[in-house]
Amino acid sequence: MKKYFQEFKYNFNLAMPVILGMVGHTLVGVVDNIFVGQLGSTELAAVSLGNSFIFIGMSIGIGFSTAITPIVAEFDSTKDREGGRSAFQNGLILCTILGFGLFFLLFLAKPILQYMNQPKEVVELAMPFLDIVGFSLVPLVVFQAYKQFADGMSETKYSMYATIYGNIINVVINALLVFGLFMFPKMGIVGSAIGTLVARVFMVIYMHFILAKNEKFKSFFKHFGWQSFQKSMSDKIIKLGIPSSMQMFFEVALFTGAIWLCGMIGTTSQAANQIALSLASLTFMFAMGLSVTAMIRVANHKGLDDYKKLNTVAHSIFLMAIMVEIVFAIVFMLGYQFFPVFFVNEEMTLNPAEIKEVLSISSKLLIVAAFFQISDGIQVVVLGALRGLQDVKVPMYFTFIAYWIIGFPISIYLGLYTDLKAEGVWIGLLAGLTAAAIMLYFRFRFLLKHHR
Template identity: 25%
Template sequence: MNATTANTWNRYYRPILQLGVPIAIGQLGVIIMGFADTMMVGRFSTDALAAASFVNAVFNLFVYMMLGYSYGLTPLISSLVGQGRRAEAGGTLKYGLICNLVFALLLMLILGVGYCFIDRMGQPAEILPLVRPYYLTIGASLLFVALFNALRQFTDGISETSTGMWVILVGNVLNIVGNFVLIYGVGPFPRLGLLGAGVSTLTARIIMAVIMVALLLGRKRYAAYRQGFCQSAVRTASLLHINRQSFPISLQMGMESGAFTVSGIMAGWLGAVDLATYQVMVTLGGLGFLLYYSFGSGITIRVAHFYGQNDWSSVRSTTRAGVFILLGMAAISSMIFYFGGEFIIHGFTSDPAVISLSLTLILPMILYQLGDSMQICFANALRGTSHVMAMMWVAFVSYVVVNIPAGYLLAFPCGLGVVGLYLAFSIGLILAASLFAWNFYKVMRIGCIGKRGNGVTG
């Protein structure tokens, strides 16, 4: 390795990997938790698996909207810390917490209204008695998810990504153990089935939020941030600024997740087997998505750092490094799906019909990995530059205008069923990747022109 290559590796590739690996480990824990939930519920009964698929499809939309909303904090915190303004970063955390909790309450209100119309969403009648209590239990956990998300984005923004990793891993262990004892009724615990999985998830999310609060209150190295948090006054302008950065990202992720949510509802129109199959494959596909977003967060942190310094050359080089890293992740995910997919599917369910249909979705799921990884790469690079409004419109065109109608046409008029739903994901994700890349390089051109106009070189 020559000196130039070594410098490129140390300046651009290594920081993304160092930031992304702890996030990826934490997200791997999320994947394992999702696998464990689906496997345990699937082993309990196919109806329970179908009910979990429907509720998770609905709630994933709102959970990802909340996650996206919290993502607005990361570049703001990272930029302030890069400039040595720790007290202001603490104040920004305060505004971010308020905004995230209010946003969660609004989404919970929407979900409460939606609960009244569950029986009108075209789902199989036999799963509705399982859906209702699970829906309410998962809904109660959202406020704690919002609290954890905001605090985690703060620690990620100050480049301490391992903090969130360890808390997530603790929560995952608690959730898996809780699932085992509450779904099947081990020892003195009642046999609650799907509701047991919901109670376990709620408990784990409460504990994760409490741990994050305790860490931020107790660690000495956070003293400057705590001081800024306590001393900053709550100003409407500051709250609106957080919302302007956060809401477009929330809508972007919400519309992306919404494509999966609507597709999950359409899978329910095909029957309980198709819905159970959809849940299995969405859980499996989450392996790639969460890995991409882990390293995508590293891209955001590094891009925001260089953007705050007006170093456009490094912004470009960081994004280029991110492209190669995420393409590598997509190749690894695809190989896991191709060579190990059948083995993993058998772990989720013993129903021959679900297994057979799931196997037909492995290649369509592999197909969209390229689009998924690249749309995450360029969306996160764009987020790092704080040019977030374009993200909302790209998501609207790609997922609402194109992906969802394409899924319906391929699944029903074209007769492809759940395979058509997965082929539509490829269309939407590849289009999103192209549009995000176009917008990012548009920002780059404007930034570089402005830099030259100011007489700055580099």
């Protein structure tokens, strides 16, 4: 165990900016939910429904962009700056194209909202919200290209700064436009969507200028343009990026399916699901930060062909993830009745009984979320290590089996055909995440054994 603990300090120093940045990234959604929650459960359910589509686009875009990090990290470990420059520039071009493509597909898919057996008033509110936040996918995916490049160079602090500043902008715009403070119009959830869009555009601008002016990164921006496109490097990124995006898509789609199922159960279940999901997503970002750390360090040691050290580093990060998630599980168990209160305002709602039900359901969901903290943490950190090894195809199949052959059918049965309802939906999520954690860890063990 001592050899694992010796890696904790370096892991922590590398992971903390990533964790803070990702927490900040998630806080954009949490802030939206807190502000919108003051308007009522219908508005909160509309944001939940709209985000169920946005999350799918985000999963594909963010998942694809993760292909940049292990490639850049491997080049960085061998001091191959030309290879790193090619990976960054081609990754940025591909992410820009993908961002616009996702927005276009989301726009075409918007009419599906009318046929999802959701409350009419929720759908009507979700439509304009979806238009604006859908367009914000473009700057989001472009930002991810810059972020994953900087992460691959083991410079994880810049994206943290970008998300902190982006959050400040988002909070200010939410306060002004959701409620119509000062001379600004009261725009409700549309105002919240505008805040998200403006914050994400700012984050791209910030990352570009902060990296382009940094001495360490200046050479990576030379001869930058569409002429930088190289088929061989682009093919490599696509080969890693598509399975990576599918892995993330399968997981996010599972939670999106949970949103839809809770919407079928009722507006209060959907609103409660959104509250619990916001809190669970916040803690998940800590595991995601450690996942990025695993991806970077595993890719570094892969580039050096040092698999003995790679194994030690990876397991030290796995151990850190387990310890962190146990703490969060305890926090959820202790505060399951306390945390949901922040997302609603009983004095401003027109239906106090409805809000009381939302609080009751979300409290039950947080108890289930406490149990799947550990499984969720393990699966995402091991997945990061596998990406560092550039092993993405088999994990893609494993995640599909875990989430859609095991997890979602359980959610459907327990949620729609038993008295557990929303709580049953989340038990299905727990089953899927646990299955993924087990399969992915044994895949990692298999690959390391092969390299010994």
